[in-house]
Amino acid sequence: EDQVTQSPEALRLQEGESSSLNCSxxxxxxxxxxxxxxxxxxxxxxxxxxxxxxxxxEKERLxxxxxxxESFLHITAPKPEDSATYLCAVRLILTGGGNKLxxxxxxxxxxxx
Amino acid sequence: xxxxxxxxxxxxxxxxTPVTLRCHQTExxxxxxxxxxxxxxxxxxxxYSYGVKDTDKGxxxxxxxxxxxxxxxxxxTLESATSSQTSVYFCxxxxxxxxxxxxxxxxxxxx
Numbered sequence: 001e002d003q004v005t006q007s008p009e010a011l012r013l014q015e016g017e018s019s020s021l022n023c024s025x026x027x028x029x030x031x032x033x034x035x036x037x038x039x040x041x042x043x044x045x046x047x048x049x050x051x052x053x054x055x056x057x058e059k060e061r062l063x064x065x066x067x068x069x070e071s072f073l074h075i076t077a078p079k080p081e082d083s084a085t086y087l088c089a090v091r092l093i094l095t096g097g098g099n100k101l102x103x104x105x106x107x108x109x110x111x112x113x
Numbered sequence: 114x115x116x117x118x119x120x121x122x123x124x125x126x127x128x129x130t131p132v133t134l135r136c137h138q139t140e141x142x143x144x145x146x147x148x149x150x151x152x153x154x155x156x157x158x159x160x161y162s163y164g165v166k167d168t169d170k171g172x173x174x175x176x177x178x179x180x181x182x183x184x185x186x187x188x189x190t191l192e193s194a195t196s197s198q199t200s201v202y203f204c205x206x207x208x209x210x211x212x213x214x215x216x217x218x219x220x221x222x223x224x
Binding site: 004032034036041042043044045046049087089091094095096097098099100101102103104105106 | 117144146153154155156157158161162163164167169171172203205207211212213214215216217218
C-alpha cells in the first residue's frame with residue numbers, strides 16, 4: 001500500500017531563514033510525486049510534479065527535488081506570504097485512466113517577520 | 114482555480130438526513146474526484162468519475178454515493194449523514210489525466 005510521510009509536522013521560520021520540508025514515500029512504482037500548497041479555508045493549490053530521481057523543479061522561492069525514497073521542498077529566503085500548509089502526494093493510476101493521489105498529512109509552515 | 118465551484122460552501126445538518134454536495138466545472142474535463150480532509154489524515158479519495166455515468170469507488174466510499182449525468186457536474190450524496198462524516202469535502206479535476214486541481218471545499222457539520 002502506498003504511504004506518504006511528511007516531516008516536520010510544523011515549522012516556524014524567521015523571514016529569510018531557508019529550510020527544507022521532507023516527504024518520504026513507499027510506493028510500488030512511482031508514477032509521479034506532487035507538491036501542493038494549502039492556505040486556511042481553501043483548496044490545495046498545485047505547485048509541482050516530479051517523476052524521476054534527480055529531477056528538480058523551481059518556482060520563485062521554492063525548489064522541489066526527488067530521490068528514490070523521498071522528496072524535499074526547499075524554501076529559500078522565505079517571506080511571511082509563504083506561510084501555508086504544504087502537502088505531498090504520490091499517484092496511483094485508477095481503473096478508467098484517472099489518478100488517485102495518496103496524500104501525506106502536511107507540514108504547516110509559519111514564516112515570521 | 115481551474116473553473117471549479119462547489120456548493121454549498123458550508124452546511125450543518127442532522128444525523129440521519131440525506132445531503133448532496135455539488136461540484137461544477139466549466140472546462141469540460143473528463144476526470145473528477147471527491148476527497149475528504151480530516152485532521153491527522155491526508156486527503157482521502159471517496160469516489161471518482163472518468164466520464165458521464167462512469168464512476169468508481171475510492172478508499173473511503175462507505176456511506177457515500179455519486180452521480181455524473183453531465184460532464185460539468187459531479188454530485189456527492191451522503192445517504193444518511195453520520196457524525197463521522199463531519200469533514201471538509203473537496204472536489205478535484207484532472208488536467209491531462211495527471212495533475213489534479215481542487216475546488217474551494219465544502220465544510221459539512223453533522224450534529
